Amino acid sequence: MTTAAKGLEGVVIGTTAISRVDGANGRLIYRGYEIAELAGKATYEEVCHLLWAGHLPSRQELDALDKKMRAQRAISAPVLAALRALPSTTHPMDAVRTGASMVGAALPIDGTPTQDQAIALTARFATLVAAFHRLRHGKEPVAPREDLSHAANYLYMLTGEPPEDRHVKSLDAYLVMLADHGMNASTFTARVIASTGSDLASCVVGGVGALKGPLHGGAPALVLDMLDAIGTPENIKPWIDHALDEHDKLMGFGHRVYKTTDPRAELLREMARQASDPEFYALAHQTEDYALEELHRRKPDQRLYTNVEFYSASVLHSVGLPRDLFPPTFAISRVAGWTAHVLEQVVGNRLMRPESDYSGPTGLTYAPVDQRA
Numbered sequence: 001m002t003t004a005a006k007g008l009e010g011v012v013i014g015t016t017a018i019s020r021v022d023g024a025n026g027r028l029i030y031r032g033y034e035i036a037e038l039a040g041k042a043t044y045e046e047v048c049h050l051l052w053a054g055h056l057p058s059r060q061e062l063d064a065l066d067k068k069m070r071a072q073r074a075i076s077a078p079v080l081a082a083l084r085a086l087p088s089t090t091h092p093m094d095a096v097r098t099g100a101s102m103v104g105a106a107l108p109i110d111g112t113p114t115q116d117q118a119i120a121l122t123a124r125f126a127t128l129v130a131a132f133h134r135l136r137h138g139k140e141p142v143a144p145r146e147d148l149s150h151a152a153n154y155l156y157m158l159t160g161e162p163p164e165d166r167h168v169k170s171l172d173a174y175l176v177m178l179a180d181h182g183m184n185a186s187t188f189t190a191r192v193i194a195s196t197g198s199d200l201a202s203c204v205v206g207g208v209g210a211l212k213g214p215l216h217g218g219a220p221a222l223v224l225d226m227l228d229a230i231g232t233p234e235n236i237k238p239w240i241d242h243a244l245d246e247h248d249k250l251m252g253f254g255h256r257v258y259k260t261t262d263p264r265a266e267l268l269r270e271m272a273r274q275a276s277d278p279e280f281y282a283l284a285h286q287t288e289d290y291a292l293e294e295l296h297r298r299k300p301d302q303r304l305y306t307n308v309e310f311y312s313a314s315v316l317h318s319v320g321l322p323r324d325l326f327p328p329t330f331a332i333s334r335v336a337g338w339t340a341h342v343l344e345q346v347v348g349n350r351l352m353r354p355e356s357d358y359s360g361p362t363g364l365t366y367a368p369v370d371q372r373a
């Protein structure tokens with residue numbers, strides 16, 4: 001019998017030139033660029049090009065990509081009809097999963113995945129989220145604007161108002177930082193689907209499903225729930241102590257790969273400090289400090305640090321997004337990474353088909369249904 005690595009920890013499932021997560025040294029690299037080199041400097045569109053094509057675009061390449069993405073932001077009538085048909089109580093991640101599936105079926109997106117298909121899906125993701133958000137509040141969707149950047153247009157489509165520059169800058173930096181992250185669960189999911197020879201929309205729909213879980217992209221809303229429950233600085237210690245005594249996980253802490261600080265958390269902390277209400281930031285920062293102190297004291301061997309989700313929550317909150325739009329906003333960014341990985345997977349692909357250890361019984365004999373005890 002072989003030994004299974006629980007949660008596939010430490011298992012290398014392939015080679016990628018797209019991004020490197022160096023968990024020991026707290027580094028994230030996109031195609032040779034440290035994340036701090038890109039966040040706040042490159043736009044999301046430039047990073048899409050970097051991930052898909054392997055290099056930062058020239059002016060001409062960027063203009064061409066921008067033109068294609070802006071022209072494809074609108075969602076077609078059948079896709080909009082599907083979003084309209086959803087109950088207003090639908091979780092926005094379920095709506096974006098449904099919408100992405102509809103985009104794939106209606107365009108259609110089929111055959112071997114291509115960069116043009118990646119653009120077609122990425123361009124529409126923000127529109128799916130914004131359109132559903134408005135519909136669930138009884139408002140008509142706002143049509144995308146071709147004169148705005150990806151980040152600005154998303155904020156515009158949510159409210160119908162031109163967004164503030166500082167919000168656009170924060171969101172753009174967030175979209176850059178979350179666009180790819182090695183062989184995370186949702187990217188792995190997308191690559192497994194790609195390995196079967198399936199289409200790009202199916203890979204992306206699978207990615208959305210994997211991202212939804214609270215152990216992956218569903219955490220930041222729960223971070224805000226935690227900060228709300230803590231409420232005041234005096235309550236930090238009793239709240240955290242109680243949660244850890246009950247063996248609850250603290251949302252926004254811990255990571256499978258980073259055994260030191262996540263570089264994105266460092267960048268997001270500074271953004272949150274600048275953009276948040278000072279009282280809110282103080283509560284978040286003091287909560288982080290005490291949580292780290294207790295996690296290190298109680299679980300010294302686990303090397304638990306703040307992960308990307310803790311300050312993502314504060315940054316997205318400061319931009320004015322409601323908390324249940326945090327996971328789909330993560331998806332709006334990560335769709336670039338998923339599609340880049342699928343494009344890489346299909347080159348020299350081999351079906352991903354691991355094995356499992358069977359732990360059930362053997363040797364049972366069939367009895368007709370009326371003769372069974």
Ligand code: ACO
Nearest residue numbers: 214215216217219249250251252253254255256302307309
């Ligand atoms: N709070 C308290 N204890 C924790 C936490 C946490 N946030 N994270 C890990 N631990 C502890 C576990 O209780 C366990 O301790 P034990 O061995 O004494 O029982 C040990 O550390 C290992 O935990 P695992 O869950 O096995 O670690 P794994 O690598 O499988 O999980 C994960 C990583 C899912 C991120 C985990 O740290 C977690 O659940 N964190 C909270 C949720 C969260 O913030 N998710 C967002 C992740 S970032 C992203 O996906 C973009």
